[in-house]
Amino acid sequence: MAHIKTKILVLSDTHGERYPPGRQPPKGADVVIHCGDLTEESKMVEFQTTLGLLKDLGASLTLVIAGNHDFTLDLPAFHRKVSEAGLTAEPDLVAREYGRDGEARQLFEDARASHNIHLLDEGTHHFTLANGASLTVYANPYTYSLDAAWGFQYRPEDAHGIAIAAGTDIVLTHSPPQGVLDRMTSQKRGGLQELFRAVARARPLLHCFGHVHAGWGAKLVAWREAEATNASTASHFTAIDHGRSTVLDTLQSVRRGKLDDDATAATKAQRLAAFAEQGCRPTSHVAGGDLALDAASRTHTLFVNASIKGDEEEPFYLPWLIDLDLPGIILP
Secondary structure: OOEEEEEEEEEEOOOOOOOOOOOOOOOOOOEEEEOOOOOOOOOHHHHHHHHHHHHHOOOOEEEEOOOOOOHHHOHHHHHHHHHHOOOOOOHHHHHHHHOOOOHHHHHHHHHHHHHOEEEOOOEEEEEEOOOOEEEEEEEEOOEEOOOOOOOOEEOOOOOOOOOOOOOOOEEEEOOOEOOOOOEOOOOOEOOEHHHHHHHHHHOOOEEEEOOOHHHOEEEEEEEOOHHHHHOOOOOOOOOEOHHHOEEEEEHHHHOOOOOOOHHHHHHHHHHHHHHHHHOOEEEEOOOOOOOOOOOOOOOEEEEEEOEOEOOOOOOEOOOEEEEEEEEEOOOO
């Protein structure tokens, strides 16, 4: 089967913000992916800002999922928040900031018609790209939470099975998988174990996510034998061959650490400045390269935490621009 080189720009957790001047992501990717938390407070103006950002990127296809902050897209969560705020009897007041039921989602319906921007619900989705490639995506906006107080969240006692079909090219989730790029500032892991196991079984080419801002980075994971990844007890300890895996970058590799000398810190700063000038962290995984991904063998998966919202040291992290080989369309 012929494969087609495809450029994919991945970002997440923009929280209703636009990039500052001089830091805009590059335009012209074949596909743009946003992994959720489109807004900070789920207000209509924030959705409009994020849609403006996505439209400006000029991709022929844009794929978007919600995050826990985007609760107006999850009507039961939205109604619960309105009730908790004591505003049930004041629908006009609520509508001025958050829109009426379904109004936020209608923004995406309009953007789909005008700019091919798709807000994906949980499940498997199939696309034909303008470059002639086919793309199969599994999307899931849900995150795990002890209180499930925000949108698209579930409690520990609520089972939420994750079914990723064999042959899926890209897994698109808001939550990270447990054990991969999911370290929070507290150093605790914020990822989902059941998500990791589902990804380990399906072995997609790419799994992109956000939610845990401190986990920004990318790792090319080499899988162990099928028995280790298919087991119901599979974990990042047992299923990943860490000796054959490659960390491409994390926040720790592009910013000064406590133990870094001046020379090391300067090298990191130069690398980050070079990426910032491009507006992204580029990485290539097409055939013939050192980090090539093979759709047939499924021995590796590229994990990307594309969280954009930063911290006091770096307010905006960089999106990832990824070159992948995707299968070409099979003509009858």
